[in-house]
Amino acid sequence: MDIDFEPEDKAFRDDVRSFIEENYPQHLVGVDRGELSKEDFLAWHKILAKKGWAAPSWPEEFGGTGWTVTQKYIWNEESAAFGTIPPLPFGIAMLGPVIYNFGNQEQKDWVLPGILSGDTWWCQGYSEPGAGSDLAGLKTKAELEGDEYVVNGHKIWTTLAQHADWMFCLVRTSSDGKPQEGISFLLIDMNTPGIEVKPIITIDGGHEVNEVFLTDVRVPAKNLVGEQDKGWTIAKFLLGNERSGIAGVARSKKAIDRLRDIARGELEDGAPLLDSADFARKISELEIDLTALEYTELRTLASESKGQGPGPESSILKIKGTEIQQRITELTMEAVGNYASPWVPQLDRGDNYLSIGPDHAEGVSQSYFNNRKTSIYGGSNEIQRNIIAKMVLGL
C-alpha cells in the first residue's frame, strides 16, 4: 500500500495548478453558482476546450485527455482547491459516455464535438411528476409516425433547462411487459415547437430547476440512441456515471477551509468562535468523516484504474458525500449566528444595496437550504441505500 504520488504526478500537479491560476477568468473567482449567467457557466469550459482539457474522463479518441486515474484525481483536486466553477455535468459526465458507448457513428460525430466545445448545452429529461425514485414509471410517450417520433408528456426537476439547447430524454415507446422494457433514449432539440419550459423556484429562492411540457413534439427518428424500447440499460448506465462524480471530496475540503475562516472571524464572548471547544469539535468531526470518504473514493479510483468500473459501491460516495456537504452548509450557517437570517434575493437588490452583517455571512442560509436537494436528486439517498442493500449485501 502506498498513498504517495509519483514524481511525474507531482510535476503534473504543478502544471495544472499554474494553468488554472493563469487562465481562470478573474471575474469568476469566488462567485456563487446561483449568480451565474449562461455565458459565465461556459466561460471556463470554453477555455478548457481550447486547451483540450474539457473532458478528462473521456477516452482519448473522442476528445479525452488520456490522463491516468491519478492525474484525473489531481485535476479535480486542483480545480476544487482553486474554486473553479464545476463543469456542467449534463454533457461531459452524463451524455458523452452514453453517446460513445451506445450511439452510432453519425451521433458521435454531431453530439460529441458540441459537448466538448460547449456550444451545445444539454439538459436531462428524466424525472416526471409520477416518476421520481421509481424512474421506470415514466409516462412521457413517443409514438413513431413515419420517420418521426411524436412526443407528449411532462418532465420535472429539469436542471438549467432554461439555458438548454438540447435535452436527452427518456420516453415510453411501449407499454408491453415490465415498465423497464418499453423505454427509449431520445435526443430532443429544445427549439422544436410544442416544448414549454416553466421555472420552479426552490426554497433558497433560486431558479435552477424547471418543468418541461412536451406537446406533439416531432423528433426525427435518427435521434434515437441505441435500440427502441431498450433505453433502460442506457438510463442506468448514465445514473451510475452520475453517482461516481458526486462525492465532491475536494470541494468539501475547500468548504471546510472556508468554514474555518468564518469561525475565526466570528466572535463568541469576545473570542474567535473557532476557539470554542464545542465548535472546533464539530468541525473536526466533519473533517474526519471527510477523510474517511476521501480514502473510500481513492480506493474506488484505484480499483477503477485496474479496470474495474464503478460498481454499486459508488452509492456510498453519493450518500456520504451529500451528507457531508449538507453538514458543512449547516455548520457554516450556524457559525454566522444571527446573521444567518437576513435574506435579500438577488433580484430585489437595488443599486444602493448595502450588504447586511459580515460579508462572509452572505448567502450561507441560501446555500444550506439549496443543499437539502443533494440527498434527494441523482437517486435519493434512500434509493442509494436500497442499491447497496440489494447489489452489495445481497438482501
Add this chain to the structure above:
Amino acid sequence: MDFSFTEEQTLLRNMVQSFVQDNYDFDSRMKIVRSEEGMSREIWGQFAELGLLAAPFSEEMGGLDGGPIETMVIMEELGRGLVVEPYLPTIVLCGGILSRHASDAQKEAHLPGIIGGEDVWALAYAEPQSRFNPADVLTSAKADGDGYVLNGTKAVVAAAPWASKLIVSARISGDQRDSDGLGLFIVEKSASGVSTQDYPTVDGNRASEVTLENVTVGADALIGDAGNGLALLDEALDYGIGAVCAEAIGHMKCLNDATVEYCKTRKQFGVPIGSFQVLQHRMVDMFMEYEQSVSMTYMVNMKLTESEAERKKAAAGAKVQIGKSGRFVGQEAVQLHGGMGMTEELNVGHYFKRLTVIDTQFGNVDHHLKRFAAA
C-alpha cells in the same frame, strides 16, 4: 398534576385556530409576506378586536389576565398558520417587559397603544458582535441631565421595520460583557438619531439593523432600575423561548401531518411510499421528536413564573429540545416530500425555514446547552 386545558383556554385555542383557518391560509400568508410592508395591519387590527393583543396583560391595564399558558396556546396556533404578524416581539417580548417592570406612568402611556393594535414594538438587544450573549453590549447610554444619550448599533432586530417603538438595551456603566450596568430604554423609532436598514429574513419576517446616533431620551424612557437591565432582558428572552417553543410545535405538527398524508398518497413502484418500512420509521422518529417537544414546551411555560434559577434551566432545556427536534423534523419533512419539499410553492419549505430561524433565535443549541450546564 393536570395537563388539561381549562375551558377558557380551549375556547381561546378554538378562536385563534378558526381565525387562522378562515383568514390566513397559505396563499394569503404568502401574499402578505410578498407585499411591500410584509405584514398585514388589517390582520393585526383583527387580532386587537379578538382580544389577542390584550391576552397577557392584567385586567386593570385593560388586559385579559392571561399567563404563559394562554400565550403558549396562541403561539402554537399562530405557528400552524406561519403567521408573520409581530405577536412575539410586540406582545410577548416588549409587552411582557412593560407589564412586568414598567412604572404605572409608562404602562398608561404605552399599553393602550399595544392592546389597541396601533403600535408595533421591537426588542433591540442583539449587536453585531454579541452573538447570543445579551450582556455583550457596546451600545452606550450616557447620563445627560435627567435623561440619557444613546449611541450604538443593534443587529437583526425582528419586526423593527414595522415598529413605531423600540425597547433598546444599552450600557449605562461597566465593561462590554459585564452583567451589571445595562438599562432597557423605550425609544421612539421616529426619534432624531435613529436610523434603520430594513430587510426580509429567511422565515418571511422582516428585520432591521438599527443605528442610534446621539439619541436623547428622558428619564421616563428607562424601564426599571438603572443598571438592572440584564435581569429584565434575560427574563423576557426566556418568555420569548416559551413562546417560540409553542410556535415550533405548531410548525412540527403541520409538517408531520403533511408528511404522513403525502406518504400515504404518493405512489412509486405501484404502492404508496408510506408502505416502505424505512420511511415509516422516519415518520415515527419525527412524531416522537414532536411529542418530546410538546412536553418541553409545556414544561417551560409552566416554569416561567417560578424562581429565576428554575426558569433559566427550563428555558435552556426546552430551547435545546426545540432546536434539535425542529431541525430534524424540518429536514426530514423536506426529504420525504422529495423534490416537492424543495419548492417555494409548497408550505413545507416555509415551515422548515421558520424552524431553522427559531433554532438560532434567542440562542442556538450549543448556547443553551452551556446555559443549562451552568444553571
